[in-house]
Amino acid sequence: PADIERALAADPAIKAVYVQFSETSTGVVNDIRAIGEIVARTPAILVVDAISGLGASDLKTDAWHVDICVAGSQKALMVPPGLAYVAVSPKAWKVVEQCTAPRFYFDYVTYRDKMSGDAAQTPYTPAVSLMVAQNAAIELIREEGLENVFERHRVLSRAAKAGVKALGLELFGPDDPEANSVTAVKVPEGVDGTKIGKLARDKWGVWLAGGQGKLKGKIFRFGHCGYFGHSDIVVGLATVEMVLAELGYDVPFGASLAAAEKVFLESPVLL
Structure with a gap:
């Protein structure tokens, strides 16, 4: 947040600040509340990529001064990829309405106008099957209760992080209590990180994502957003133990499971 504040003060011509809520490739989350308070004091708008964070962690778009929030269906909202969601603030609508850039599908005004009133409908053919799937996913979220959904994600994240640290x-990244979607772990010295994902998938049927770009072979990632429960964490951590042992790491077998179990037993939420 401090870097953003300095940049905005140095250049009043800045029109927008773009930031990820939860960065899937690293597991790092940003302090959207603090950033929103800074950007709100300027003419700039705050645009937040919440694709992997929405539904896993609380995100108060109005209270935190988020002007445009963009999300997708394929992470914590538990639907196959193909749907995009956008929330637009009054401050951002003024910018959108004055925009003269050419656009067709990517036209917020058209969507707003077509989807208002008694005869509301999408301006173009929607992904109907995915919208039906999203209705089913939203019903699951309602049945569980939104705060319980957030707490479940917190517990799963804490268990995963406690487990890998016990190894x-x-x-x-930082051990942030709101980093509920992904746990990114450094590959230990002496282990070929490029083999972790393939071995986990081919031998144990568990998908552990690797690092991307310059982080390839240096980290592996443990996802726990969406339709996940305690058994997924247990299986995932057991797989991490077995894979690392096979790749030459001195594994204290069972340590990760014991650490995760302790987190689960202390949880007030039924997983």
């Missing part, structure tokens, strides 16, 4: 592994 002597190091998290890639």
